[in-house]
Amino acid sequence: MAKPSEPNRDSHVAVLAFPFGTHAAPLLAVTCRLATAAPSTVFSFFNTARSNSSLLSSDLPANIRVHNVSDGVPEGFMLTGNPQEAVELFLEAAPEIFRREIKAAETEVGRKVKCILTDAFLWFAAETAAAEMKASWIAYYGGGANSLTAHIYTDVIRENVGVKEVGGRMEETLGFISGMGKIRVKDTPEGVVFGNLDSVFSKTLHQMGRALPRAKAVFINSFEELDPTFTNDFSSKFKRYLNIGPLALLSSPSQTSTLVHDPHDCLAWIEKRSPASVAYIAFGRVATPPPGELGAIAQGLESGKVPFVWSLQEKNMVHLPKGFLDRTREQGMVVPWAPQVELLNHEAMGVFVSHGGWNSVLESVSAGVPMICRPIFGDHAVNARSVEAVWEIGMTIINGVFTKDGFKESLDRVLVQDDGKKMKVNAKKLKELAQEAVTTKGSSFENFAGLLDEVVKV
Numbered sequence: 001m002a003k004p005s006e007p008n009r010d011s012h013v014a015v016l017a018f019p020f021g022t023h024a025a026p027l028l029a030v031t032c033r034l035a036t037a038a039p040s041t042v043f044s045f046f047n048t049a050r051s052n053s054s055l056l057s058s059d060l061p062a063n064i065r066v067h068n069v070s071d072g073v074p075e076g077f078m079l080t081g082n083p084q085e086a087v088e089l090f091l092e093a094a095p096e097i098f099r100r101e102i103k104a105a106e107t108e109v110g111r112k113v114k115c116i117l118t119d120a121f122l123w124f125a126a127e128t129a130a131a132e133m134k135a136s137w138i139a140y141y142g143g144g145a146n147s148l149t150a151h152i153y154t155d156v157i158r159e160n161v162g163v164k165e166v167g168g169r170m171e172e173t174l175g176f177i178s179g180m181g182k183i184r185v186k187d188t189p190e191g192v193v194f195g196n197l198d199s200v201f202s203k204t205l206h207q208m209g210r211a212l213p214r215a216k217a218v219f220i221n222s223f224e225e226l227d228p229t230f231t232n233d234f235s236s237k238f239k240r241y242l243n244i245g246p247l248a249l250l251s252s253p254s255q256t257s258t259l260v261h262d263p264h265d266c267l268a269w270i271e272k273r274s275p276a277s278v279a280y281i282a283f284g285r286v287a288t289p290p291p292g293e294l295g296a297i298a299q300g301l302e303s304g305k306v307p308f309v310w311s312l313q314e315k316n317m318v319h320l321p322k323g324f325l326d327r328t329r330e331q332g333m334v335v336p337w338a339p340q341v342e343l344l345n346h347e348a349m350g351v352f353v354s355h356g357g358w359n360s361v362l363e364s365v366s367a368g369v370p371m372i373c374r375p376i377f378g379d380h381a382v383n384a385r386s387v388e389a390v391w392e393i394g395m396t397i398i399n400g401v402f403t404k405d406g407f408k409e410s411l412d413r414v415l416v417q418d419d420g421k422k423m424k425v426n427a428k429k430l431k432e433l434a435q436e437a438v439t440t441k442g443s444s445f446e447n448f449a450g451l452l453d454e455v456v457k458v
């Protein structure tokens with residue numbers, strides 16, 4: 001898969017992706033921007049074949065070489081289907097995989113790697129390789145500053161809340177950490193104070209919080225004005241902290257010449273709807289609410305008569321109520337993939353119903369669209385809570401899970417009631433700040449220049 005090219009200077013950057021969820025796509029988007037800005041530097045992008053094949057293939061700059069690496073699953077090993085298992089096998093094998101692959105790429109390119117840029121989840125593989133190769137290490141954290149705070153302050157949260165019998169303290173807020181006054185114990189990602197604290201994944205994230213201050217720089221897909229308190233805090237904690245987003249405003253197909261991937265013609269469909277009327281429903285690449293809740297979503301949409309676009313993997317369509325697709329043919333569309341960013345930016349978009357994955361939240365913020373969140377795992381709950389209580393641009397689904405009436409009422413609240421109007425006003429304000437951040441005078445523009453400097457300067 002490596003692309004042949006003959007760049008003429010001697011800089012070589014290794015980019016290590018975390019091949020699960022929506023981690024690799026934004027990292028590749030940043031790599032493309034860096035590679036365009038530094039055409040004589042070679043960027044070797046390492047990711048599993050499976051994850052690479054899920055990245056929308058557009059023309060990459062000639063100085064990016066994409067490599068398929070092992071997923072760490074031993075030969076003949078039968079995965080049980082528990083997603084955590086695949087993640088943990090990969091994490092365990094990652095240091096060896098990347099060491100081997102970086103060495104091979106150095107030989108192939110004929111240049112030593114001077115900088116290792118990684119997903120923050122891979123801090124252990126990056127730090128070891130960087131020390132061995134005398135390279136610098138720069139980390140990309142794929143979530144928002146809110147969940148990053150939970151990982152950076154895991155020890156503090158554990159000291160204050162305890163880790164035993166935490167159940168009784170779930171509603172308490174984390175007021176002892178600045179910027180987290182509205183976040184409750186129950187909103188923290190599993191593995192911070194509840195869930196399996198000893199799993200490989202929980203330990204990796206806990207240790208990541210301690211390791212990131214050692215990185216040469218830490219960057220995230222966000223903008224400073226969204227979370228000024230965290231920005232201030234991290235600017236003193238990390239050697240360099242750079243908000244370089246929202247990437248959706250920088251690398252969305254609508255902002256570039258790349259074709260929009262719209263295999264089911266969602267954009268033609270939404271064109272005919274009235275302003276701020278449509279519900280867009282999507283739960284990212286890995287999470288799906290349980291089958292019963294998918295049925296409740298369908299019932300809520302049907303009884304509320306809300307026009308909709310629903311991105312739902314084909315294998316889950318069997319859980320829709322009998323006849324739903326036929327009855328709602330005029331009302332909406334259920335598709336296995338939708339051009340999310342473009343839909344959110346359409347004037348007919350009224351509400352985004354989401355699990356609260358970071359990329360989705362930021363894409364909604366960038367489009368000024370209010371949200372209804374139904375968190376499923378990881379950082380979803382802290383993102384949903386920020387949407388509802390910190391930025392006040394949406395709400396968590398009534399009852400915490402989808403029920404027919406709760407969903408119908410939630411849709412009504414956001415699309416029709418005064419509450420929803422306020423959410424929309426707040427969302428529009430954030431959209432303006434996001435747009436400002438990426439202009440040539442904006443904070444993210446300046447931060448990207450800082451990142452470029454850290455990456456190519458050796």
Ligand SMILES: O=c1ccn([C@@H]2O[C@H](COP(=O)(O)OP(=O)(O)O[C@H]3O[C@H](CO)[C@@H](O)[C@H](O)[C@H]3O)[C@@H](O)[C@H]2O)c(=O)[nH]1
Pocket residue numbers: 020021022023142143282283284285286287311336337338339340341356357358359360361363377378379380
């Ligand atoms: O039909 C679809 C469905 C999804 N998307 C895109 O897919 C991405 C989904 O990303 P995200 O909302 O972050 O969800 P996940 O795929 O669930 O992402 C994982 O990775 C994120 C970043 O670390 C974490 O915040 C999440 O918790 C984790 O589940 C977004 O860019 C969407 O625009 C589409 O374009 N079309």
